[in-house]
Amino acid sequence: MKKVRIGIIGCGGIANGAHIRQLSEVKEAEIVALCDIDEAKLKNTAEKVGVDEAHRFENYKDLIACPDVDAVEICTPNYLHVPMAIEAVKAGKPFNCEKPLALDFCQASELKNALEKRNVPNMMCFSYRFYPAVRYAKYILSKGLIGKIISVNVEYLKSSALWEGRRLEWRFIKEYAGTGVLGDLGVHLIDMASFLVGDFQEICANVGTVVKERQKIGNDEWGKVETDDYCNFLATIGDGVSANFAITRCALGNANTIKYDIFGTEGVISFNLNDPSVLGVCIGEIDRMSESLHFVKVPDKFKISQEQMFTNLVLGKECEYLPTVDDGLACQKILDAAVLSASEKRFVTV
Secondary structure (H helix, E strand, O other), X not given: OOOEEEEEEOOOHHHHHHHHHHHOOOOOEEEEEEEOOOHHHHHHHHHHHOOOHHHEEXXXXXXXXXXXXXXEEEOOOHHXXXXXXXXXXXXXXXXXXXXXXXXXXXXXXXXXXXXXXXXOOEEEOOHHHHOHHHHHHHHHHHOOOOXXXXXXXXXXXXXXXXXXXXXXXXXXXXXXXXXXXXHHHHHHHHHHHHHHOOOEEEEEEEEEOOOOEEEOOOOOOEEEOOOOOEEEEEEEEOOOEEEEEEEEOXXXXXXXXXXXXXXXXXXXXXXXXOOOOEEEEEEHHHHHHHOOOEEEEOOHHHXXXXXXXXXXXXXXXXXXXXXXXXXXXXXHHHHHHHHHHHHHOOOEEO
């Protein structure tokens, strides 16, 4: 069986923690090339994966141009996503891009323009779309089983801003990240809401920074944290659905908690992605009489990994619910609206 030969740009935490691990479980794919400007990270990751020295690159353009690479994974800081993806488009190579798509909608539009000139298969890493509970929720909603959706309540809780000794890495610098928790974590919730409920109509956001300064990487100097540690916002989605979002990286006791409740006139679905194999439901006459959730195991047919989906895309197979650059662009528009809302203290139409 001929495998899809994948090159990964960026050998940091997201590449090692998610992409490489999942790709090792995809029988139709193999990692053949790696790129990073940090020689130590590149060497360590390459030795772990088994990539030879000839396929270790410090310049991402060299990896994309490599004739042994069929498709590209972009696992770098936010400001690099668009230029790297454009280079993949120019080379005619499918790409899978980490989120958020860009620093702002203007930058994201540059990639959209490039794809209009030469469309190549593309995917966004809206990872939680691939969780079985989310895909099962999509199925239930598509059947209209909870009636007309009334409201949505969402939380994303992490404690990562309060890790002892955490330095002023790129996520805390606006030039490299664009936004903080809003774009890093909130974009997942925004995409899921769009995916499950409908398009955003308007938004009103409040953001703040808890840890104001951090020690710089590589020296004893301290620098200002320029991005948000928390973001709370109200939104109107779809056909007048009221939504409430709470996102923070200052929630002690939470490593990575995502809670979603979708309330309808005929029922509710609820999930906590600490256990994505189950879905809370209260649907139908019997459930409504008891006025309590019960939990159902998600059928196996709703299980698929992000990297299996990307491999399927490259192979030309059917990819239901695949997030693309268009979804990334839509999310970027909402992120920009949230930033404007927070700065001007008002509702902003998306």
